[in-house]
Amino acid sequence: MSQGSALLTLSAIDKSFDVHRVLDSVSFELAKGEVHALLGENGAGKSTLMNILIGVYSADAGTLELEGKPLKIARPVDSARHGIGMVHQHFRLVDRLTLTENLLLAADDHPGLKRRATARDTLLATAREIGFTLDPDCPVGELSVAEKQRAEICKVLALGARILILDEPTAVLTDSEASSMLGAIRRMAESGRSIILITHKLREVVGFSHRVTIMRRGKTVAAGLDTGDLSIEKISSLMMGASASSVSPDKAPGSVRPHGPDLLAVSHLHAQRDDGAPALNDVSLRVRAGEILGLAGVGGNGQHELVETLCGLRSASAGSVMVDGADALGLSPRQRRKLGLRVIPADRMASALVSDLDIAANLALTSVVSGRFGRLWLNRRRMAREAKASIERHEIAGARPRGRMGLLSGGNAQKVLLAREIDSGMKLLLAHSPTRGLDIRAAAAVHQRLREAAAGGAACLLVSEDVEEIMALSDRICVVSAGRVTGELPGDASAADIGRLILGHE
Structure with a gap:
């Protein structure tokens, strides 16, 4: 290697949180x-x-050195x-x-x-x-x-x-x-x-x-x-x-889930960007119970605004949105949640999780207003007890009920969000770039949760710029470009088919 001599050395680093050992004699050297x-x-x-x-x-143990001298960082x-x-x-x-x-x-x-x-x-x-x-x-x-x-x-x-x-x-x-x-x-x-x-x-x-x-x-x-x-x-x-190939299985050839009634029906929807420019132009789509509809397209073509409009964070200028048969456009995000709408946003830490709160509080965020953990004051013991059970059930590594949310890895933070959003009241899931920044195994775990949600009868709208993710999960595929749905394809469509629609070619 042509780079210089060792600049930074970490040797035999140990770290535990409670009884959970996170680092076990880890070493790292930077030249x-x-x-x-x-x-x-x-x-x-x-x-x-x-x-x-x-x-x-x-x-807890180990040494740090900078240019061969002991390094103390408190x-x-x-x-x-x-x-x-x-x-x-x-x-x-x-x-x-x-x-x-x-x-x-x-x-x-x-x-x-x-x-x-x-x-x-x-x-x-x-x-x-x-x-x-x-x-x-x-x-x-x-x-x-x-x-x-x-x-x-x-x-x-x-x-x-x-x-x-x-x-x-x-x-x-x-x-x-x-x-x-x-x-x-x-x-x-x-x-x-x-x-x-x-x-x-x-x-x-x-x-x-x-x-x-x-x-x-x-x-x-x-x-x-x-x-x-x-x-x-x-x-x-x-x-x-x-082998990486064993981690994220593809859809079984010819596998088709039985689909029920429309749980999301969007008709002739129009919305604007923050600067007043058109973001959504006559968008119509539907997602049925037990179905994953993939929405493919290059980022910046209205996907962000569509998700915000569907979950109630952005106003529509025209059109309709029906969630489980109810007109949702005039409803607040909380009211839409009561209809069974759940959201996995593209930026989990900015839009769904609070990094400075503990994990128990993040898991309870959407339930506090209902009085689940008390009306006059919060029953934090119950919050911690339920959080502990959720952490164990969903195998959230490195998590503790009282541990700070912001210290979890990206994949485990996403597991916390999925554990909270995919609950017994969910009927419709909006998943926007749900595996962004995740490794292969963590992405596979997210994919499995989406498949399980659909198999349980929920409708899922998957918004992703990752064509392979769209192909692996979707029963049907819609392509969005310049704020319009430019076409619909079956779930077994090829990447070339999707690419032609993204580029505007029929």
């Missing part, structure tokens, strides 16, 4: 000037290991002082402030960045160095997801990070945005920084990282392997301990 991919299924311990490195947790400020920074999936930016103001807000231990002009110039210089373009005077809330991510990276680097941890940096980016981001990551390494890349996209690992460390069930199963010697199949096998 100077390399992109080192840290891989593992959701719940393998990656997030816990990185949280120890950035001072959120303390290890708080996040300690890691920042040693030049370690992390860009999380959910950005640490204040939308109403400009990027310059966000840097000033984070610059408590950086006297040189206390002046606005200096902070602004530092951001621009950092962006130029790694090939980014940004406007330091633009409010963060006006930026796209990709622009926010670039802004967050520049902020962390401007604060002096020489070791950068990137958590799923391309999970919500388009292919072109992802390619641009990965190129920037390699340029950062070439400039002498060291990158820890956490991702589930194995093609990115093979194409853009120098070495790979793989964790499974809290242990290191492969440490510092040269990426050039690995195939995607080999990496998958090391991650899961089994």
